[in-house]
Amino acid sequence: MNNSKPVLFVVTSQDVKGDTGIPTGFNLAEVTHPLEKLHEAGIQVEFASIKGGAAPLDGLEDMNDPANKHYWADADFRHAIANTLKIDDIDPARYAAIFFAGGHGTMWDFPDNAAAQHAIRAIYEAGGIVSAVCHGPAALVNARLSDGSLLVAGKNVAAFTDAEEEEVQSTDVVPFLLASTLTERGAHHHAAANWHDEVQVDGRLITGQNPQSAASLGVALREALK
Numbered sequence: 001m002n003n004s005k006p007v008l009f010v011v012t013s014q015d016v017k018g019d020t021g022i023p024t025g026f027n028l029a030e031v032t033h034p035l036e037k038l039h040e041a042g043i044q045v046e047f048a049s050i051k052g053g054a055a056p057l058d059g060l061e062d063m064n065d066p067a068n069k070h071y072w073a074d075a076d077f078r079h080a081i082a083n084t085l086k087i088d089d090i091d092p093a094r095y096a097a098i099f100f101a102g103g104h105g106t107m108w109d110f111p112d113n114a115a116a117q118h119a120i121r122a123i124y125e126a127g128g129i130v131s132a133v134c135h136g137p138a139a140l141v142n143a144r145l146s147d148g149s150l151l152v153a154g155k156n157v158a159a160f161t162d163a164e165e166e167e168v169q170s171t172d173v174v175p176f177l178l179a180s181t182l183t184e185r186g187a188h189h190h191a192a193a194n195w196h197d198e199v200q201v202d203g204r205l206i207t208g209q210n211p212q213s214a215a216s217l218g219v220a221l222r223e224a225l226k
Helices: 029-040 066-072 075-082 114-125 136-140 162-167 178-184 211-225
Strands: 007-011 045-049 097-100 129-133 199-202 205-208
Touching: 007 029, 007 114, 029 045, 029 066, 029 211, 045 075, 066 075, 097 114, 097 136, 097 211, 114 129, 114 136, 129 136, 129 211, 136 178, 136 205, 162 178, 199 211, 205 211
Parallel strands: 007 045, 007 097, 097 129, 129 205
Antiparallel strands: 199 205
């Protein structure tokens, strides 16, 4: 794996849950925890979002969390998430891996975004890594390889579970249930108990279940990039 190339972190631009008026965005810990693990290894990270520019936070930030606290106080990080690249404008060939962070917003703007699907396909088929955590795997439900096959078909994956969606009372808010949909696409979905750490590594596809899995996903991604 070419460790000299950066990793592209992709976050949602969706700041409201559908037509509910409920604010949402990306989950900060699902960015900072993997970011910390990569930075420890000297791996560079760049940030993109669906629309580019300032990425909305989901409002669930725990600023007592050491990684969140550290990066929120970091001017370079704050600048990066306030000035994300637009996914349409990125060159997939520049990146060793792509990572899709979660937050409920992803459920609306990730699944059908052509540029995100192109980046997934290009990076994966060039021998790079595709990774996602929590609701981030929403980017994978419609992602296809050049031969037309679904990327997740036959793969072991983890993602925000239907039971977790029920616990946060969003079953009837989200446009689809992520874990069920991945299963419908032919993925082998592995569910841990609600809010337990679960990461699945299937070759160059690395996925995690929830915010509690973000650090472990960062470690798995870091190891895969070595």
